[in-house]
Amino acid sequence: MQHLTQDQLIQLAFDEPDTSAATEHVAGCEQCRGELRDLQQLSIVLAASSQVRDLPAPPPQLWDRIAQQTGVAAPAPAPAPAPVQPAAPVVAPVAARSASARPPGRSGASRPGARRGMARLSVAAAAVAVALVIGAVVGSWWTRPAVVAQPTVLAAADLAAYGTTPKTATGQAHLVQGHRLRLHVAGLPTIDGYYEVWLIDPDTMRMFSIGTLGSAADGEFTLPANTDLGAYRLVDVSAEHFDNDTAHSGESLLRGLLA
Numbered sequence: 001m002q003h004l005t006q007d008q009l010i011q012l013a014f015d016e017p018d019t020s021a022a023t024e025h026v027a028g029c030e031q032c033r034g035e036l037r038d039l040q041q042l043s044i045v046l047a048a049s050s051q052v053r054d055l056p057a058p059p060p061q062l063w064d065r066i067a068q069q070t071g072v073a074a075p076a077p078a079p080a081p082a083p084v085q086p087a088a089p090v091v092a093p094v095a096a097r098s099a100s101a102r103p104p105g106r107s108g109a110s111r112p113g114a115r116r117g118m119a120r121l122s123v124a125a126a127a128v129a130v131a132l133v134i135g136a137v138v139g140s141w142w143t144r145p146a147v148v149a150q151p152t153v154l155a156a157a158d159l160a161a162y163g164t165t166p167k168t169a170t171g172q173a174h175l176v177q178g179h180r181l182r183l184h185v186a187g188l189p190t191i192d193g194y195y196e197v198w199l200i201d202p203d204t205m206r207m208f209s210i211g212t213l214g215s216a217a218d219g220e221f222t223l224p225a226n227t228d229l230g231a232y233r234l235v236d237v238s239a240e241h242f243d244n245d246t247a248h249s250g251e252s253l254l255r256g257l258l259a
Contacts, residue, residue, distance in 0.1 A: 013039035151176040157256035199232040
């Protein structure tokens with residue numbers, strides 16, 4: 001059976017005019033019909049990719065990452081071309097394609113419309129390949145988790161066991177930007193009550209509570225804006241009881257000076 005040429009199949013895939021004989025042949029030839037189906041799917045992908053709009057602006061390093069994956073560096077901006085005088089057109093001879101270069105079972109000369117279809121197919125394949133690479137790079141950049149900047153630590157304290165508290169109890173306190181105190185404790189003894197966190201002025205022993213610490217080992221507390229951190233620099237973790245008394249119980253478990 002005489003199959004259709006690649007040029008004829010490309011013309012049919014891109015809906016360019018062709019003879020009715022080619023259409024009739026495809027209807028009765030499974031091989032040509034399969035090749036035509038593949039070409040039509042490629043044309044659909046190309047048409048869909050041309051509709052992408054309003055993509056976010058990529059970061060400056062995007063082209064560097066594309067170059068790493070493709071091995072092709074981004075071209076430098078070309079200088080403005082200098083005006084040139086029009087030259088007479090030069091027509092180069094076109095060598096006719098020999099019959100031996102045709103695939104087995106293919107026949108027929110290449111027509112201008114078919115050559116346009118072949119060029120369009122080559123551009124389509126290149127566009128799809130580049131789109132896949134750029135899509136993978138941009139996608140990995142777009143979905144990358146944002147890096148959260150950590151606040152500056154203004155002062156810190158190592159908390160040590162106080163009084164009769166087991167020596168295995170420890171803690172760390174960090175005063176960070178925004179008048180916040182971050183606390184981490186470990187090894188606190190089990191108590192019949194709850195843990196409360198205090199700031200104490202070691203010179204006068206005046207104190208105030210900044211909050212309670214639950215069962216978790218970490219806590220963060222927002223300090224009053226008018227707190228004198230130069231005076232109230234002693235961090236205290238106490239054992240409190242459910243007795244409706246808001247004063248310090250006198251049972252300190254951990255203490256440490258902010259510095």
